[in-house]
Amino acid sequence: MCATPESSLGSIAGASYQFYPPGTVIPEIIQGFEFDDVDGQEVLGPNEDNSEQVATATTNDVVSGTITGTSAAVKIVQSPDFDYFFDIPKPLPVQVTVNVTRHLASGDVTEDVTFSASLDSATESDDGAVIDPVNYFTFQLSSINSPVEIPAGSTINNTIFTLTENKGNISGPYFAAIEGDELWVHLQAQLGKREGADFLLEYWAVNDNNDRISPTYSYSSYVFNASDSRADYIYGTFKFTPQYGKARYAFQLRKTNNSSDSNLLQIAEAHSVTRRQNVTYPNDTLVKVTVRATEQATGSRDRKYNALVTRHTISYDINTRTFDYTLRPSRSFADAVAHEWLVIGKQPADTIDLYELYSIYQSLPDPRLGYFDYTFDDEDVSLGNRIETICNAARVIAYWDDGVLTFARDERKEYPSAVFNRANIVADEYKISYDMTMPGGYDGVEIEYVSPRTNKKTYIRYRITDTGIVEQSALSPLKISLSGCRNEYQARDRALLEVNRLISSRMKMNMKTLADGEYVSPGEMIVVADTYDTNQQAGYIVARNGNNFDTSEQINFAGDMYVRVTDSIGNSTDKIRAYPRTDTKFGFTAAVPNITLNIFDGYNVQSPSRYVIATTAEMEAMRWRVSDKKPNSDGTFSLTCDEYFDAKLDYNV
Incomplete structure (x- = not known):
């Protein structure tokens, strides 16, 4: 596979990084959260004023209206046509039409008047009736700009009320998703030589409903191209620290000079910013990466940085069987399992077999076979899946054994863990398949x-x-x-x-065992005498006299035969050459080590030592690897097994 190596940050001009170990006091962290709805919007100039209607509503059910100077309040019977204006975040520039009686020096004049205003708020009320009440909307208006004079004391009549929102040349309002102490607005302008883009920016704090809860702050400025020789893209970041304090802020922007091909203004991005002073993380390592931005980049790239670090974990002393909670660099899969289970998962120490885990790790012929280099950066990955991932890298399986998580490596086994024959197998689930x-x-x-x-x-x-x-x-x-x-x-x-x-x-076997199945686990090798194969003979030991064994079944010798015998706790011997006896067919002679046997007497011993006897070829065919074990409600166990083969400890050797 061909792959391009990564670039080191140190080789990139203008790039740098700094690590902050756990407990380091960081003087200042500037946390910025982007406005979701700001992404390069163009701000129109006055010469591009767009009178396209966004929404409009009108009614003749006007209950009351008052107008004082540049402010007004109009109460109407609630209508679904006005739901848009009731729900929309405010303030909102609108166009208003009402019927007004103006008291002029020449006399009263009654007419429909249309003016621009700011819709500041809207409230609901009713007439107080218990049954079928009449509901009202009351709209509060300010910043009224009327083409005709409306003197003090003029009356709003109960004949018409119309609200209209035009698209206009105001960009916004845009709303922060996260609270912040500061508001940063990033502008970019395409400007000819010695040209500038003037703008008016207004911002205010909002509540969860995006309604204004602070005064509106105004700021006028410009972005200017000082070059006498060429047009250019000019960038400006404008930072505000509102007097209102930490809150969610909204802003809108209006270009105050005309636009042209050589004078275009855009809102590149906006951020709600929080400055955190003297920050420390006692348990985490942080890294700050600084890179130089590219103007007019020709390609899109993900800002993704990889840090090559070594995990710091706890460990376990297999000799003293004690934990070491001192964090040290480690690539060991065993240390990773212990750390994930005990520190990250906060599980009790008596729920994991660390002795077996570290025994596997120490038995590896090469330490590289037990490396684990990975970071779990998704908190939704379960603890069980994490342990499975760690063990998978080292050819190890994890399984539950009587409430304790224990482990086995997928490798050759010297001796079988158990011997099964028809005496401890239930026939109804016995099945062998072959691919x-x-x-x-x-x-x-x-x-x-x-x-x-x-x-x-x-x-x-x-x-x-x-x-x-x-x-x-x-x-x-x-x-x-x-x-x-x-x-x-x-x-x-x-x-x-x-x-x-x-x-x-290529072969698989399913079987149901009696209580003996409790003592085998996934990954272990077992010997199973095929009930339907006459070349695989099995039974239990009746008596022993030296190397002569009496058996419960008659044994037919054919060629070189080998035997395996289980001791008093179910452990099996290696295969041993067996010979026929001259005095009986119910027995054999074999140099079996002096192991303790269980001889059935019906009282003190009810589970006798078992044997299987076969030729070398048949003996090999009786070996299986347990891949799954499930307990049943009746005390039996269902085992799923794969055909056993001698997997090397290290295939690189």
């Missing part, structure tokens, strides 16, 4: 890991052919992603394990 082709229809494997050189996804591929295993892409590969694997040694070991499993493990 005539590769399991799942796969003809190879594809392992995905992350290359430490490129920090990109990298693949190791093997294909099964008539001549054997070759390193090339398969047509239908078994795909496995090794999250947390950043070394080829570990990934290649897993790839060779899986491709050999496709060849060597």
Whole structure:
């Protein structure tokens, strides 16, 4: 796979970074939260005034109206046509039409008058009736600008009231999603030489309904191109610290000089900003990355930075069986499991078998097989999934055993964990299946890991052919992603394990066992005598005299036969050469070590030691790997098993 290496920040002009270890006092953190609805809006000039209507509503059910100077209040019978103006965030520039009786020196004049105003608020009320009340809207207006004089004492008549919102040349209002102490507005202007874009910016605090709760603050300024020789893009960031204090703010912008091809103004972005002083994080490491922005970038890039760091974890001393909660750098999957379970997950220490976990880690032939380099940055990933991901990188499976999380590595086993025959198997779920082709229809494997050189996804591929295993892409590969694997040694070991499993493990078995099934776990190797195969003979030990064993079943010898015997706690011996006895067919002779046997007497011993006896080929066929175990309500256990094969400890060797 070809991949482009990442660039170091140190090699990029103007870029830098700084780490803040846990407990470091950071003098100031400036946290900015973008306005969701601001993204390069153009601000129209007065010569581009747009009178297109956005919304309008009219009614003849006017209850009352008062007008004083540049303010007015109009009460109407509630109408759904006015719901838009009731719900919209305010203040809102509107056009108003009312019927007014103006008291002039020449006499009273009654006529419809249309004027511009600011709709500041709207309230609901009713007439107080208990049954079928009449509901009202009352609209408060300010900043009235009328084309005709409306003297003091003029009367608003109960004949017509119209509200209209025009698009106009005001951009906004825009509303912050997050509270902040400051408001930053970023403008950009396309300007000819010696040209400037003048603007008026108004801002105010709002509540959860986006209604104004503070005075409106105004700010007039400009963006200017001082060049005498060329047009240019000019940028300006305008920062405001409102007297009202920390709040959600809204703003709107109006261009106050005319626009042209050489005089265009845009709102690039806006931020609600909070400054935090003397900040410290006792348990976290922070990094500040500074990069130089690119003007007129020709491509779109994600701002994504990767830090190559080593996880700091707790550990466990397998010799003293004690925890070490001192945080130290570690790439060990065992340390990662312990830290995730005990520190992050806050689980009790007696719910995890750390002795078995660290025994597996110490038994690895190469430490690279036990590396885990990964960060869980999604808090929604469950604790169980995290443990599974960590263990998967090291060929380890995690499973529950009597309320304790324990572990087993997928590798060859010296001895079987248990022996099963018809004496401790329930017949109704016994089933063996065989894949005539590769399991799942796969003809190879594809392992995905992350290359430490490129920090990109990298693949190791093997294909099964008539001549054997070759390193090339398969047509239908078994795909496995090794999250947390950043070394080829570990990934290649897993790839060779899986491709050999496709060849060597094609049989599956399901069976239900009696209470003996409680003592086996996923990942362990067991021996099962096939009830329907006469070449696989099994039973239990009746007596022992030296190397002579009496058995419950008659044994038929054919060729070189080998036997396995379980001791008093169910552990099995290795396979041992067995010979026929001359005095009886119910027995055999074998140099079995001096183990403690369970001899059935019906009182003190009711679970006798068992044996299985077969030829070497048949003995190999009796070995299975437990892949799943489920307890049943009747005290039995359902086991799912794969055909066992001797998986190497390290396929790189």
